Amino acid sequence: MEQFSHILPHNYRESSYPVALFLWTVENTAPYPVTVGLLFTWESVFGLGCPTRRPDDFTIVHTARTEPVGTTAQMVGLVFTGGKIPATTPWEGSFALAALADPSVQVTFWARFQADGDGADIWHDFAVDGRLDNVENERPVTPDEHSAGGVAATITLAPGESHTVPFVLAWDLPIVEFGGGDQWYRRYTTFFGTSGQHAWAIAREGLTKYKAWRAPLSLGSGPCSRIVPLPLWYKTALFNELYFVADGATAWVVDPEHPNEMGHFAQIECYDYPFYETLDVRFYGSFPVVMLWPELEKRVMYTFISTVFLEDTSPHPIESTGRSAPRKLAGAVPHDLGAPQEAPWRRPNAYTFQDTNIWKDLNSKFVLLLYRDYMLTRDQGLLRAGWPAVRFALEYLKQFDRDNDGLPENENFPDQTYDTWSMRGASAYCGGLWLAALEAAQQMARLVNDRDAYETYSHWLERGREAFEAALWNGSYFRYDTQSPYREHIMADQLAGQWYADLTGLPPIVPEEQVVQALHTIFEHNVCQFAGGNMGAVNGMRPDGTVDTSSDQAEEVWSGVTYALASAS
Secondary structure (H helix, E strand, O other), X not given: OEEEOOOOOOOOOHHHOOEEEEEEEEEOOOOOOEEEEEXXXXXXXOOOOOOOOOOOOOOEEEEEEEEEEOOOEEEEEEEEEEOOOOOOOOOOEEEEEEEEEEOOEEEEEEEEEEOOOOXXXXXXXXXXXXXXXXXXXXXXXXXXXXXXXXXXXXXXXXXXOEEEEEEEEEEEOOEEEOOOOOEEEEOOHHHHOOOOOOHHHHHHHHHHHHHHHHHHHOOOOHHHHHHOOOOHHHHHHHHHHHHHHHHOOOEEEOOOOOOOOOOEEEOEEEOOEEEEOOHHHHHHHOHHHHHHOHHHHHHHHHHHHHHHOOOEEEEEEEOOOOEEEEEEOOOOOOOOOOOOOOOOOOOOOOOOOOOHHHOOOHHHHHHHHHHHHHHHHOOHHHHHHHHHHHHHHHHHHHOOOOOOOOOOOEEEEOXXXXXXXXXXXXXXXXXXXXXXXXXXXXXXXXXOXXXXXXXXXXXXXXXXXXXXXXXXXXXXXXXXXXXXXXXOOEEOOOOHHHHHXXXXXXXXXXXXXXXXXXXXXXXXXXXXXOHHHOOOOEOEEOOOOOEOOOOOOOOOEOHHHHHHHHHHO
């Protein structure tokens, strides 16, 4: 059995469909005919886990349905509908499960059975001959019932014969509702409407188009064929790690103010850290989106652009200090675009562990992300829309250059993405990001013909480069920072700014020979002297070859950092 995703690069229609395909390939290796039955069951999950769990007026009905497909095939299956029409809550809509019947495949169904029982009724029917008796039952489900239905496909194979049987599951739950009660329509409703009654139509798309959807994903043909000789871990990284694009509590919704455009798109950082599009982390992890779905990446960046000038002075609790701070100051790029328990896109900066208004990496990363996206898309509109925000973000960050040496100073608390690992004074991490951001801003100023900004950033860059090399280079690597007790420790991520400069075609922020030497040092210490060199680059190491234990994050391996180092090398 092969289950595959129809989420296809540069596809902004079908990739939004809520549908899953299951392809069963059966082969008869016996010297006599064999009859094979395949059974697919699904529970009607409307209202499960919701505060208004199946109230009396919440009607659920299971209906059998058959529809011709082409001249010789039929789509046979079940539709579950639940709630009001049109849907008004996120747990109202429809599900459909179906298979294709043709002259060689018989498809049968059992419309309803108890999902919280032993399934004896449907199983005893199926076990007799690998078929179901086409049992219909449109009596509405009562509030205390857990109901399910099943579809079976049956085929007789001659000796040596094989056949592929597709099953499809589709769901039409058109409303997204976040914890603050904020409701949006999902992206796919642009193509199917918002009633919640189109699961069957979506399933039909899957059954009739699955071959075309699957073709680009085949390892035997197309672009995927070129990676077949490469190591298994590499293919795993390319394919399996893309699951998070769909599965990361991803929200892709219609923007009611611009219903014909791409809408809003966002992924959480992770389920333990449920904030949408955390900018400090998407700096490392957003490459699949910009490379495979650049229009979605641009929508995310347009949203960030709009937040730079936003100010929200409502008290925001800070867990690390027990105090409150303004939620979002004008000029401070937000940590995130909101949280599922609030109102994403409408209320950014939901993160509460540290005060991100005084972080020293977010503004630089915003500038670098915007320039990266321009370089990969050549979208002049994005560049020009973001330019005022770039200028404002850099001016805001410049205020933290307390000694006017050209580098912002860290303030002896975790004021960057390593939010339990403190830096003090100038740091290789934040200082390098600042220098790379100034280089990117120089190029953007040239592209939009802003001569004054170009001259300003050139001056800041010259001073910053001198200070960075003088204060942080020790002959083998760039020091962690200039004033903490751990200043001589070796940070795996010390070249984050240089990494982005390289991948966007910017000049080196430091001499190339220093970059090479620093990479050698990181590899020898943070990689080879940690876990036998088999677990990636540990974030922090002491010069004596022992792990930095000054912070729990110093002792960790972060996949984004290790991938960045690998690509920089």
